Amino acid sequence: MIEPVFSPSPGRYDTMAYRRCGRSGVKLPVLTLGMWHNFGSYKPMQDIKAMAHYAFDKGICHFDLANNYGPEYGTAEENFGRLMDGSFRPYRDELFISTKAGWDMWPGPYGNWGSRKYLMASLDQSLKRMRLDYVDIFYSHRWDPETPLEETMQALVDAVRQGKALYVGLSRYPAAQMRQAYDYLAERDVPCLLYQDRFNIIDRAPQRNGLVDLSAENGTGFISFSPLQQGLLTNRYLNGVPADSRMARGTSLREDVLTPAMSVALRGLAALAEQRGQSLAQMALSWILNYKNVTSVIIGASSVAQIEDNLKALGDSGFSAEEYRRIEELSAPVQL
Numbered sequence: 001m002i003e004p005v006f007s008p009s010p011g012r013y014d015t016m017a018y019r020r021c022g023r024s025g026v027k028l029p030v031l032t033l034g035m036w037h038n039f040g041s042y043k044p045m046q047d048i049k050a051m052a053h054y055a056f057d058k059g060i061c062h063f064d065l066a067n068n069y070g071p072e073y074g075t076a077e078e079n080f081g082r083l084m085d086g087s088f089r090p091y092r093d094e095l096f097i098s099t100k101a102g103w104d105m106w107p108g109p110y111g112n113w114g115s116r117k118y119l120m121a122s123l124d125q126s127l128k129r130m131r132l133d134y135v136d137i138f139y140s141h142r143w144d145p146e147t148p149l150e151e152t153m154q155a156l157v158d159a160v161r162q163g164k165a166l167y168v169g170l171s172r173y174p175a176a177q178m179r180q181a182y183d184y185l186a187e188r189d190v191p192c193l194l195y196q197d198r199f200n201i202i203d204r205a206p207q208r209n210g211l212v213d214l215s216a217e218n219g220t221g222f223i224s225f226s227p228l229q230q231g232l233l234t235n236r237y238l239n240g241v242p243a244d245s246r247m248a249r250g251t252s253l254r255e256d257v258l259t260p261a262m263s264v265a266l267r268g269l270a271a272l273a274e275q276r277g278q279s280l281a282q283m284a285l286s287w288i289l290n291y292k293n294v295t296s297v298i299i300g301a302s303s304v305a306q307i308e309d310n311l312k313a314l315g316d317s318g319f320s321a322e323e324y325r326r327i328e329e330l331s332a333p334v335q336l
């Protein structure tokens, strides 16, 4: 059967909100679609297509990838390449596509961490898999304590100079190295566009460590990953562990996080969300999007219905002081 040509909704920019990314010319949708878990070789291509098409139709034009997303490693990028060829090629200039290198990707000393050797080779491989000439943003995926910071940063600068990336970003950097990295990049006229870290109702590390404020002072946007703590902050685990869930697969979200204290907190938060007319997922997303200096949140969905549910967070009008107080009270015992 010949598949119909993808034609996105003409109203795709009508309902999404876009925020300026730090002190840059770039605006990002407040919801970004991340491809860490549900876009690799284990997921049927028709499901991947349905989620990506739906997201783009709703104004989600930022897609977040990394070299080792899948599972298996590399397959999310390969499937994104298929999406480019089958659907998105005519819309390339409407898309903001990221990739990263810094975690394990291939065996041996050159397939991990922060060397120039690894970052340059990995970016070339990512471009081939995604069938792209350039990515919009290339990240150093984590700080490498053994490689001179200058070497990692210069690889990012050179990726831009070579036309393989338009902007650069950092993920998972401690504050001191972040500051140094921001200075190095700015001195070479390749300012850091975006900083990416886990930030959600029960993981406040970037707030505690001053990373959100530091990024804002530098003119760098802040994008939160795992805003739903991999699905914990949804209605998914209120009554046990569903068979088709990330927790049941037991890879990055282990069952032992669902302690009795966590279940109490999640039920309390879900009840509060319900009073606000939201699902727990929507309230968790609203909470981050109301946090000062957050540019976007990267959601990782396993179905179109989840993206649809998460998009409803957009209509939220904010929290009362009492609601903020309740969220603090309920989440305090389970803060990571």
Ligand SMILES: NC(=O)c1ccc[n+]([C@@H]2O[C@H](COP(=O)([O-])OP(=O)(O)OC[C@H]3O[C@@H](n4cnc5c(N)ncnc54)[C@H](OP(=O)(O)O)[C@@H]3O)[C@@H](O)[C@H]2O)c1
Pocket: 033, 034, 035, 036, 037, 038, 064, 065, 141, 171, 172, 196, 197, 224, 225, 226, 227, 228, 229, 230, 231, 232, 234, 235, 236, 244, 245, 246, 247, 281, 298, 299, 300, 301, 302, 305, 306, 307, 309, 310
């Ligand atoms: N820079 C980094 O080091 C780093 C690290 C991790 C992630 N990331 C990025 O951040 C993205 C998002 O991370 P994440 O996947 O952990 O995000 P997340 O949004 O916290 O969790 C996604 C999971 O939550 C569940 N879910 C989502 N919406 C739901 C809803 N409305 N109702 C019920 N359940 C819902 C789904 O679980 P089920 O699969 O169980 O249905 C989904 O797979 C990744 O794809 C990646 O792009 C970056």
